[in-house]
Amino acid sequence: MxxxxxxxxxxxxxxxxxxxxxxxxxxxxxxxxxxxxxxxxxxxxxxxxxxxxxxxxxxxxxxxxxxxxxxxxGWGDLRAPSDRWREANLVNAIDGALESAIELFYLRREGIDVSGIPFGQRQVERMDAIFAWLSSELGQDGFGAGLGLPEISLCATLDWMDFRETYPTAKLEGAIPALRAAYRERPSLVETRPVVS
Ligand SMILES: N[C@@H](CCC(=O)N[C@@H](CS)C(=O)NCC(=O)O)C(=O)O
The missing domain is CATH 3.40.30.10 (Glutaredoxin)
Structure with missing residues (x-):
């Protein structure tokens, strides 16, 4: 490939x-x-x-x-979706937050002060709302037992937000930082951390 x-x-x-x-x-x-x-x-x-x-x-x-x-x-050691509609909703929500952050990143790169415009504020509020909902969906085991696509997507999103400083992930409490901590040292995540190349 x-x-x-x-x-x-x-x-x-x-x-x-x-x-x-x-x-x-x-x-x-x-x-x-x-x-x-x-x-x-x-x-x-x-x-x-x-x-x-x-x-x-x-x-x-x-x-x-x-x-x-x-x-x-096959799925290797990953969790295959048991409820694909729920997992699709979770990944859609994560994509919604990530796309908002990417828009802010591109605008900022063009020299636009996104914090001073309603469009920018709406993106931040959307990200807040999505993370609050994702938190409410997270149980002790993540979104299900083991590492699945929603967990991978969420960890990659948060790491990128930190890397590009597009959302203050440090303000997130509870289940989301716990999920990140659980998978931070997984080899597939360690090997793919964002770097400029
Ligand atoms: N829905 C697409 C989104 C892909 C996407 O937005 N990629 C960004 C990089 S993170 C990109 O290539 N952006 C280039 C551009 O917007 O010009 C996917 O899941 O692959």
Missing amino acids: KLYGTTTSPFVRRVRIVAAEVGATFEMVNTAHDEGQAALRAVSPIWKVPVAEVGDRVLYDSRVIIEWLTTFH
């Missing part, structure tokens, strides 16, 4: 974590630089990462790539 992406993207990281967990190997095309970006644009009209190339098939979107990985490699 050829994986187009960066070593900072939280969506790419989900795929890298699942690949490590299920024992799938891939060759990475770094899209942070001009050459990789041109290669990405040649295979995807969406211009977002991750994108995977498997044989003559091209897969867009982290969820689709993860579905491909688990379909052809």
